[in-house]
Amino acid sequence: MLYGILLGCVLLAVALVFYVVSTFLLLLVRQALSPLRYLRGPPSPSFFMGNLREMHDQENTNLIARWEEQFGSTFVYRGFMGGARLMTTDPAAVAHILGRGYDYPKPEFVRDNLSSMAAGEHGLLIVEGEDHRRQRRILSPAFTSAHIKSLSPVFWQKAMELCDIWLDIASSSRDLAAPTDPFLVTPSPQAARDDLPARAFATTTSILPNPFSSFIPGKATSRRQAKGSSSSQYEKTPVVSPDSASSTRVDVLAWLARATLDVIGEAGFGYQFNSLASAAKKGGEKGNELARAFGVIFSSARKFRVITVLQAWFPELRRYGREGAAEREARETMRRIGLSLVEQRHAEATKEQAATLRSADAQHKQQLASTIEHPTDGRDLLSVLIRSSLSSVPSQRLSLEETLCQISTFLSAGHETSSSAMTWTLYALARAPDIQAQLRRELRAIPFPANADVPPASTIAAVLDHPYLDAVVRETLRLHAPVTLTMRVAGVDDVVPVARPVIDRRGRACSEIHVRKGDIITVPIQAMNKSKEVWGEDAEVFRPERWLLSGEEGESDDEGEGSSLGREGRPGRGQKKAGAPGLWGNMLTFGNGNPLNGNRACIGFRFAINEIKIFLYVLLRDIDFSIDPTIHIEKKVIVVTRPAVKTEPHMGNQMPLNIRRVAP
Numbered sequence: 001m002l003y004g005i006l007l008g009c010v011l012l013a014v015a016l017v018f019y020v021v022s023t024f025l026l027l028l029v030r031q032a033l034s035p036l037r038y039l040r041g042p043p044s045p046s047f048f049m050g051n052l053r054e055m056h057d058q059e060n061t062n063l064i065a066r067w068e069e070q071f072g073s074t075f076v077y078r079g080f081m082g083g084a085r086l087m088t089t090d091p092a093a094v095a096h097i098l099g100r101g102y103d104y105p106k107p108e109f110v111r112d113n114l115s116s117m118a119a120g121e122h123g124l125l126i127v128e129g130e131d132h133r134r135q136r137r138i139l140s141p142a143f144t145s146a147h148i149k150s151l152s153p154v155f156w157q158k159a160m161e162l163c164d165i166w167l168d169i170a171s172s173s174r175d176l177a178a179p180t181d182p183f184l185v186t187p188s189p190q191a192a193r194d195d196l197p198a199r200a201f202a203t204t205t206s207i208l209p210n211p212f213s214s215f216i217p218g219k220a221t222s223r224r225q226a227k228g229s230s231s232s233q234y235e236k237t238p239v240v241s242p243d244s245a246s247s248t249r250v251d252v253l254a255w256l257a258r259a260t261l262d263v264i265g266e267a268g269f270g271y272q273f274n275s276l277a278s279a280a281k282k283g284g285e286k287g288n289e290l291a292r293a294f295g296v297i298f299s300s301a302r303k304f305r306v307i308t309v310l311q312a313w314f315p316e317l318r319r320y321g322r323e324g325a326a327e328r329e330a331r332e333t334m335r336r337i338g339l340s341l342v343e344q345r346h347a348e349a350t351k352e353q354a355a356t357l358r359s360a361d362a363q364h365k366q367q368l369a370s371t372i373e374h375p376t377d378g379r380d381l382l383s384v385l386i387r388s389s390l391s392s393v394p395s396q397r398l399s400l401e402e403t404l405c406q407i408s409t410f411l412s413a414g415h416e417t418s419s420s421a422m423t424w425t426l427y428a429l430a431r432a433p434d435i436q437a438q439l440r441r442e443l444r445a446i447p448f449p450a451n452a453d454v455p456p457a458s459t460i461a462a463v464l465d466h467p468y469l470d471a472v473v474r475e476t477l478r479l480h481a482p483v484t485l486t487m488r489v490a491g492v493d494d495v496v497p498v499a500r501p502v503i504d505r506r507g508r509a510c511s512e513i514h515v516r517k518g519d520i521i522t523v524p525i526q527a528m529n530k531s532k533e534v535w536g537e538d539a540e541v542f543r544p545e546r547w548l549l550s551g552e553e554g555e556s557d558d559e560g561e562g563s564s565l566g567r568e569g570r571p572g573r574g575q576k577k578a579g580a581p582g583l584w585g586n587m588l589t590f591g592n593g594n595p596l597n598g599n600r601a602c603i604g605f606r607f608a609i610n611e612i613k614i615f616l617y618v619l620l621r622d623i624d625f626s627i628d629p630t631i632h633i634e635k636k637v638i639v640v641t642r643p644a645v646k647t648e649p650h651m652g653n654q655m656p657l658n659i660r661r662v663a664p
């Protein structure tokens with residue numbers, strides 16, 4: 001009997017060792033046979049982590065540009081356990097890869113991490129192939145230009161709320177310069193310091209983002225000008241605001257994270273997080289149940305675990321749970337609230353559909369609309385996509401699981417990207433007071449509505465179409481792309497065209513590169529946005545005027561669903577030379593795609609742009625932003641690029657700016 005058990009254990013151990021060794025060997029063999037082996041690239045400083053630690057700091061060290069200088073536009077770097085990854089900034093190669101989204105899906109380990117981070121495995125961000133095509137078609141009506149414009153009142157009201165809070169802080173120096181954590185899952189300042197090595201390590205993985213990390217406290221103290229270190233390297237000449245002595249320091253990242261959470265909750269699925277309001281109350285509140293649940297999931301996804309690295313190589317390990325009781329409870333909460341939101345919206349949509357079938361009478365429809373009780377009156381993204389799904393043929397509709405996953409998808413894809421974008425915009429303006437003053441002058445020329453709660457359509461139109469505001473937003477999103485890079489895996493053996501010849505290890509110049517099914521590819525969005533070949537010698541300089549050029553150089557580019565593809569070779573506004581294949585403004589900030597073969601470009605780009613513009617209009621009218629020139633802001637890349645103060649790593653992500661009320 002004992003002998004039998006022992007023999008069983010031994011056999012099991014042997015089988016396990018055999019599985020691990022053979023999987024690993026197969027992967028090594030696959031890699032050794034991949035055509036990528038002919039490409040040049042940087043040496044790998046670590047077998048386990050490859051070049052990933054350097055990648056984490058890429059924005060502070062100009063890493064990709066330095067690699068490009070050494071190895072050209074297309075080269076190979078190393079991921080976990082020496083895995084070769086293709087990196088290319090070649091415009092033809094990038095257009096080819098992103099334009100064939102279904103032949104080049106997201107790698108499984110990326111999808112797995114995004115999905116464990118609360119995006120949900122059946123959401124638009126994660127699904128591939130026909131499921132993706134079907135979901136994208138159903139979700140599209142929620143993201144049209146007209147529909148997103150109809151959500152402007154939500155952006156407006158949240159911008160006004162934040163503006164009032166900041167003005168209050170500026171005038172009274174209330175102890176709210178950085179809000180406390182609404183999720184109750186974050187460490188105390190001391191714990192944050194103790195946890196430093198683990199957190200620093202976690203951030204090196206580049207696949208474990210925590211979109212809620214900007215809520216990490218330890219910065220919840222009101223601070224007058226604190227002295228930091230040397231100037232940031234993004235703009236070479238630091239600028240002192242003449243009145244900075246009379247201003248109050250706030251962590252704009254933490255506040256904007258709350259504002260964008262409130263926005264996506266309300267505009268995305270008619271849910272009120274009220275996270276701005278709860279933070280503005282002195283002493284704060286416990287925070288909202290759903291926000292806390294998301295906080296738990298994001299925090300746990302962000303923790304570094306050896307198993308996460310192993311899962312990249314051994315997919316079978318992904319089956320094994322890594323959830324504790326807190327995570328399980330959080331998922332149950334998310335599901336319970338999500339189900340109730342979906343059921344409510346579904347019931348409203350069904351009622352509406354039945355009534356429309358009974359009578360096309362406009363008055364009747366109007367009566368119905370007035371019975372809808374949630375804040376966006378049925379205009380939130382979830383309501384629209386449920387209606388769109390119901391009007392599709394049954395086989396094409398979204399399942400309940402798919403619908404539920406869109407809620408967490410909106411949260412994970414649309415919350416921190418927007419707050420990061422707005423944070424970097426305020427940072428860029430704080431460092432360029434002349435540009436900030438000009439923008440304020442121009443925005444103040446747009447009449448401010450007497451009833452500030454309800455913006456008239458004319459004000460919204462004037463803000464959204466304002467040329468200088470548009471130029472500032474484009475220029476910030478070019479220089480500070482919230483998503484630094486994206487990854488794909490070759491789903492087929494393929495030949496990728498390149499615009500710039502690649503010199504391989506054998507010294508041969510190649511006009512195309514071969515990839516083998518399974519090869520991992522990285523597209524460095526931010527590096528392409530700053531390419532000197534495309535944007536000229538001043539590519540690194542914040543110069544909104546480049547978007548206002550007239551004549552051929554300033555030819556306008558029209559953006560829209562997949563319209564970007566095929567625009568290669570055509571100069572867009574602000575672009576010196578052709579070559580950056582992107583959805584918006586010929587830059588890659590919102591990715592790129594092709595409706596025919598996989599449009600994985602950002603479906604929420606209009607949402608984000610309108611939100612940013614309306615917030616800037618409201619905030620800049622009354623508030624001046626400046627930054628202590630001795631503070632050195634660094635960029636930390638974990639999918640979304642977040643700011644941190646170099647001398648205050650224990651404080652996590654933050655963006656300390658000085659705010660001051662400007663005279664009317």
Ligand code: HEM
Nearest residue numbers: 125413414417418421482483486590591600602603604608
């Ligand atoms: C400044 C803000 C934003 C930036 C920079 C941004 C950037 C991106 C990028 C680069 C992608 C493509 C990722 C890839 O190809 O791997 C993407 C996809 C996506 N984004 Fe955004 N995004 C922003 C805001 C939003 C918002 C507000 C929403 C929703 C309300 C949203 C929803 C999505 C979704 C659902 C996808 C997946 C699309 C698909 O695969 O078909 N994003 N975003």
